[in-house]
Amino acid sequence: MTKYKILYAEDDETLAFLTKDNLEQPYEVVHCADGISALETFKASSFDLCIFDIMMPKMDGFELAEAIRKLDEQIPILFLSAKTLKEDRIKGLRIGADDYLVKPFSIEELLLKIEIFLKRTNKPSKEQKSIYTLGRYHFDSKNYLVFTENEKINLTQRESDLLKFFLDHKNVVLKREEILKSLWGDDDYFMGRSLDVFISRLRKIVATEKGIAIENLHGIGFKFSITE
Missing domain, CATH: 3.40.50.2300 (Response regulator)
Incomplete structure (x- = not known):
C-alpha cells in the first residue's frame, strides 16, 4: 500500500x-x-x-x-x-x-x-480511484484488470499494485527501493527480481500504446511516462 x-x-x-x-x-x-x-x-x-x-x-x-x-x-x-x-x-x-x-x-x-x-x-x-485510462485501455485496479471493449487482460495483485503505483506517480522518477518498500515493505534481492518480471509484463501490455512507456533509468529506477 x-x-x-x-x-x-x-x-x-x-x-x-x-x-x-x-x-x-x-x-x-x-x-x-x-x-x-x-x-x-x-x-x-x-x-x-x-x-x-x-x-x-x-x-x-x-x-x-x-x-x-x-x-x-x-x-x-x-x-x-x-x-x-x-x-x-x-x-x-x-x-x-x-x-x-x-x-x-x-x-x-x-x-x-x-x-x-x-x-x-x-x-x-488517492484512496478510492480505481479506474484509469491507458491509451485505448482501461485499468480497473480493484479487479486487477486491463481491458478494452473487445479484450481483457487479467493481472496478478502485485502487477495491479505496481501499475496503480506507476499511474499515481506518472512522469515522476521512482527509485527501485522506493517502489519496493512502498508497495511490499521490502527491497531485498528476490523482491527486486520479481519487480523486474512484473515490469516486463506491464511493458508488453502498454507496448502498442502511443505516448506510454516504462523507462528504465540505469542505477536509479523507473519512470512511467505518459504524453497527454
Missing part, C-alpha cells in the same frame, strides 16, 4: 531530524527548512497532510498555512510551535489549521493526531 505523504516545515535541524525519523516508518515525510521552500514543494507535488512550525525564515507558518489553504481547502494542517499564547493558537485555527501542538510535544500524541486526521479526510483522489 502506498504510504501517506506528509509535508513537514521546520527550521530547527535537530528537532526536524528527530521528528522526521519518528514519522518515516509509517509515512513518507518531505522536510523543508523554511516557508518559501515548503510552499514551492507543495505546489510541485501531492501531499496528504501538512505539519508546520510557525517561527520560520522567509515565510512564517501562519503565512504558509494561509497560502496552502488557497490552494487546497481540505488538506489537514497541524502546527507545532513554541508559541504558547492563546492568541497564537486561535490565530492558527482561524487561518484554517486543524490542530495546534505546543513544543515540546509528545511524538505519540502527534502520531495519533496524524492518524485521526488522515482517516477523517481519506483522500478520495
Whole structure:
C-alpha cells in the first residue's frame, strides 16, 4: 500500500531530524527548512497532510498555512510551535489549521493526531480511484484488470499494485527501493527480481500504446511516462 505523504516545515535541524525519523516508518515525510521552500514543494507535488512550525525564515507558518489553504481547502494542517499564547493558537485555527501542538510535544500524541486526521479526510483522489485510462485501455485496479471493449487482460495483485503505483506517480522518477518498500515493505534481492518480471509484463501490455512507456533509468529506477 502506498504510504501517506506528509509535508513537514521546520527550521530547527535537530528537532526536524528527530521528528522526521519518528514519522518515516509509517509515512513518507518531505522536510523543508523554511516557508518559501515548503510552499514551492507543495505546489510541485501531492501531499496528504501538512505539519508546520510557525517561527520560520522567509515565510512564517501562519503565512504558509494561509497560502496552502488557497490552494487546497481540505488538506489537514497541524502546527507545532513554541508559541504558547492563546492568541497564537486561535490565530492558527482561524487561518484554517486543524490542530495546534505546543513544543515540546509528545511524538505519540502527534502520531495519533496524524492518524485521526488522515482517516477523517481519506483522500478520495488517492484512496478510492480505481479506474484509469491507458491509451485505448482501461485499468480497473480493484479487479486487477486491463481491458478494452473487445479484450481483457487479467493481472496478478502485485502487477495491479505496481501499475496503480506507476499511474499515481506518472512522469515522476521512482527509485527501485522506493517502489519496493512502498508497495511490499521490502527491497531485498528476490523482491527486486520479481519487480523486474512484473515490469516486463506491464511493458508488453502498454507496448502498442502511443505516448506510454516504462523507462528504465540505469542505477536509479523507473519512470512511467505518459504524453497527454
